Amino acid sequence: MIEDLKEKAKELLTSKKVDVVIGYEAGTYKDYASPSFAKTAKDVDRFVWNKNCVNNLAIYITKAKGKVGIIAKGCDVKSIIGIIQENQINREDVVIIGIACDGVEIDGEKADKCNFCDVHTPKIYDILIGDKIESKESSQDKYKEVAEIENKSPEERWKYWKDTLSKCIRCYACRQVCPLCYCDKCFVDTTVPQWIPMSVNEDNNMMFHMIRAYHMASRCIGCGECQRACPMNIPLNILSKKMTKEVEEMFGYTPGVDIEAKPAIQDFNKKEDPDKEFIM
Amino acid sequence: MADFEPKIVGILCNWCSYAGADLAGTSRLKYPENIRIIKVPCSGRVNPLFIIKCFQQEGIDGVLVSGCHPGDCHYTTGNYYARRKFALMNKMLDFMGIEKGRVQFSWVSGGEGAKWAKVVEKVVADIKKLGPFTKFK
Ligand code: SF4
Ligand code: SF4
Ligand code: SF4
Numbered sequence: 001m002i003e004d005l006k007e008k009a010k011e012l013l014t015s016k017k018v019d020v021v022i023g024y025e026a027g028t029y030k031d032y033a034s035p036s037f038a039k040t041a042k043d044v045d046r047f048v049w050n051k052n053c054v055n056n057l058a059i060y061i062t063k064a065k066g067k068v069g070i071i072a073k074g075c076d077v078k079s080i081i082g083i084i085q086e087n088q089i090n091r092e093d094v095v096i097i098g099i100a101c102d103g104v105e106i107d108g109e110k111a112d113k114c115n116f117c118d119v120h121t122p123k124i125y126d127i128l129i130g131d132k133i134e135s136k137e138s139s140q141d142k143y144k145e146v147a148e149i150e151n152k153s154p155e156e157r158w159k160y161w162k163d164t165l166s167k168c169i170r171c172y173a174c175r176q177v178c179p180l181c182y183c184d185k186c187f188v189d190t191t192v193p194q195w196i197p198m199s200v201n202e203d204n205n206m207m208f209h210m211i212r213a214y215h216m217a218s219r220c221i222g223c224g225e226c227q228r229a230c231p232m233n234i235p236l237n238i239l240s241k242k243m244t245k246e247v248e249e250m251f252g253y254t255p256g257v258d259i260e261a262k263p264a265i266q267d268f269n270k271k272e273d274p275d276k277e278f279i280m
Numbered sequence: 281m282a283d284f285e286p287k288i289v290g291i292l293c294n295w296c297s298y299a300g301a302d303l304a305g306t307s308r309l310k311y312p313e314n315i316r317i318i319k320v321p322c323s324g325r326v327n328p329l330f331i332i333k334c335f336q337q338e339g340i341d342g343v344l345v346s347g348c349h350p351g352d353c354h355y356t357t358g359n360y361y362a363r364r365k366f367a368l369m370n371k372m373l374d375f376m377g378i379e380k381g382r383v384q385f386s387w388v389s390g391g392e393g394a395k396w397a398k399v400v401e402k403v404v405a406d407i408k409k410l411g412p413f414t415k416f417k
């Protein structure tokens with residue numbers, strides 16, 4: 001696979017089809033891979049592909065200049081779809097080198113998202129590396145943790161989130177790493193008005209996380225990078241999954257699937273959207 | 281809690297709900313004075329951050345957001361987009377453990393002065409039951 005991958009990447013660079021190919025190289029530590037940016041065929045020799053290639057490299061395509069080639073697993077491709085849907089890049093300006101992927105590992109353990117993977121072969125790609133892998137319906141319930149919290153009473157939920165989010169140090173690594181968090185000016189950074197007070201305390205953390213999750217609704221594709229980046233082990237995926245679940249149930253929309261579709265939050269359905277249930 | 285008088289922020293679109301509230305006034309309808317109104321161009325202008333910001337203000341116990349009925353938005357579709365945002369916001373608030381009723385939504389037209397009075401009565405009664413809101417302060 002890796003030889004094929006390198007060959008295709010080199011071809012893209014030497015034929016000047018792209019200005020850079022974003023891939024993976026061996027990390028500084030054992031069991032880690034780092035993002036790698038190849039501008040020449042020679043740079044491509046650094047590339048690796050293995051179980052440690054966890055990073056969602058799509059974060060870089062909104063920042064790169066010129067045409068970009070990108071090595072992308074099925075889950076990463078979902079975020080590329082989102083970025084294109086939201087007009088942050090043109091489809092023509094990115095060459096997707098899709099990888100047939102059967103799972104990655106974080107600290108030697110299968111990544112949680114891979115247990116629910118429905119895109120072992122990416123949804124879209126220009127070049128596919130490896131043989132197509134079929135995705136089977138997962139027997140596990142991907143909304144299990146969400147349901148556990150839904151089943152609590154409002155007071156218990158409040159307490160749970162307050163305790164859980166009190167650990168957050170507001171480093172914003174979760175935002176920084178998210179491929180869909182591309183705003184130049186984030187609501188947490190504005191001072192006029194200051195939407196959320198800067199000081200780190202339970203209440204302010206709660207407000208930050210509510211709005212972060214809300215901003216991800218109908219956009220988060222569940223790559224899990226936010227949770228992986230968090231130094232405080234905050235279960236960010238529960239909040240994102242809750243929003244995804246609601247968007248699926250209320251609007252029949254799943255992010256990261258259809259490049260032509262309008263994200264649910266930029267769309268409406270006159271007849272079927274919830275109304276009387278909660279609006280007087 | 282009998283003498284608790286909540287303070288409620290009303291975020292109303294200019295074209296329907298604000299006119300509805302105005303009509304309630306000019307018709308001399310009586311309704312609780314607990315609401316403080318902020319006028320916005322359209323319910324589609326309501327950023328969920330507005331709701332969060334309200335709760336940071338000392339003494340605010342509830343928020344009511346109101347716009348034109350579906351199909352009647354002055355900008356044709358603003359309230360259809362708003363409705364999706366409100367539905368999500370509603371689910372989010374619930375999931376975080378904010379009691380149902382702290383944030384409420386209504387469609388009130390320019391002719392519905394009486395409905396406006398009823399909506400405010402209901403919201404005030406609900407929030408009196410819930411008591412003061414001490415979170416986010
Ligand atoms: S979710 Fe699927 S495509 Fe993504 S790393 Fe896991 S197995 Fe690979
Ligand atoms: S990465 Fe973790 S600690 Fe940092 S802001 Fe996000 S949730 Fe908070
Ligand atoms: S919110 Fe987290 S899981 Fe969702 S797309 Fe962003 S980084 Fe990935």
Ligand code: FES
Nearest residue numbers: 293322347348353
């Ligand atoms: S103008 Fe009233 S909801 Fe749009």
